[in-house]
Amino acid sequence: MLWIPFTLLAAFMQAWRNAFQKKLSKDVGVAGVTLARFIWASPLAALYLLGLNHWQPAHLPEFSFGFGGFIVAAALAQILATALMVKLFKLRNYAIGAGLAKSEAVLAAVMGVAFFSESLSALGWVGVGLGGCAVFLLSGASLRQMSVPVMLLGLGSGLAFALTSLWVRQASLELGLPFPHGAAWVLLLVILLQTAILLLWLSLKDKPTLTALWRRPKLTLLVSVCSCFGSIGWFTAMSLESVALVKTLGQVEVLFMLLISAFVFKEKLQNTDRWGLALIVLAAIAVMWA
Template sequence: MLWIPFTLLAAFMQAWRNAFQKQLSKDVSVTGVTLARFIWASPLAALYLWQLYHWQPVELPTFNLTFVCFIVAAALAQILATALMVRLFKLKNYAIGAGLVKSEAILAAILGVLLFSETLSLLGWCGVALGAVAVFLLSGASIKTFSWPVLLLGLASGLAFALTSLWVRQASLVLGLPFPHGAAWVLILVIMLQTVLLVLWLSIKDRATLVALWQRPKLTLLVSVCSCVGSIGWFTAMSLESVALVKTLGQVEVLFMLLISAFIFKEKLQKTDHWGLLLIVLAAIAVMWA
């Protein structure tokens, strides 16, 4: 049951990371905000891995082609997912925008069963289904307020995050190291690759964005720290339990985001949004019992 506290930690830290990213996106480009998620996370992930080996020494990993493919695919998918999420924040308020990205749980359940031979109990599927209804309510879909750009961006971001999570879990399983060392190796390799790719891209295409991040060190550091701690939670939880259950429980992040949205950004939610948040709580309870 260790996957539950790790998932709750991840959801809490991700809610704050998204809030800091929203603030940073007011002055920095989408690519720059995406880089802020990773730029200071590598040394933190390296420190975490070193501490694990100091606490419990295990054998060093052997990387094969399958593992490398999962790492590269996960790194690229997470960059795309984050960029789409930042764009989403510009179209809808914070809590609802990030709530739409939680379609990741539904998509991860479907893709996990179809492509990676994962299984879910009946109660687990009920939890995922409740999460799906919650996402629909949080999308604000109605005759008067339906927005295709918001819905499609949310689903695209959720799909990219779902693929990231599934590939991260597969990479951890392929590596075959004891808990939690395998997840820590996957974490540091994914973050390092993402950082190198984005820094190279911005160095060639948009150096002004690198300068903008340098001029906002506190906010950039906060994004990276929250992202790294959140990723430790996600990667570790997904090495223990199926992605669908982890991500469905992780939807409690929206509750944390609601508080941040109300008290930090002074944003108001519609009545249907409150129903969506209630269903997320019920979905979380269902997957924990599952």
């Protein structure tokens, strides 16, 4: 059951990371805000891996071609997912933008069963379904509110996040290392690759964005720290349990987002919030029992 506290840690830290990204997006472009998620996370991930090996020494992993493919695919998918979410922040309010991207739990369940040999019990599917309904209610969105660009960006971000999670889990399982070393290696390699890709792209195409990040060191550091701790939680939980169950329980992040939205960004919440919160609780109970 260790996947449960790791998932809750991930959800809490990701809610704050999204909040800091929203604030940073007011002054920095999409690629720059995406880079802020990774740029200071690499040394933190390296320290985490070193600490694990000091606490419980493990042999160095043997990297296969398949493992490398999963790492590259996960890194690119997460960059795309983050960029789409940042664009959502600019179109709708914070809760709706991030809430739409949480469609990843339902998408991860469907794709995991269809293409990644994962299985879900009937109770697990109930939890996933309840979680999807809860996210829609808690986001404060309605079909009449959402334009086609908003829906496409939200579903696109959710799909990219779902693929990221599924490929991260496959990469962790591929290494065959003891818990939680496999997830720590995957975390470090994915973040290093993402940082290198975005730094190279911005150095060649958009140097002013790098300058803008340099002028906002505290906010950039906060985004990276929250992202790193959130990723430690997600990667570790997904090495222990199916992506669908982890992401469904992780939808408690929307609760954290709503609280941040109300108290930090002073955004008005919807009357449907209490029903959404009730569904989140039911979904969490269902997936924990599943």
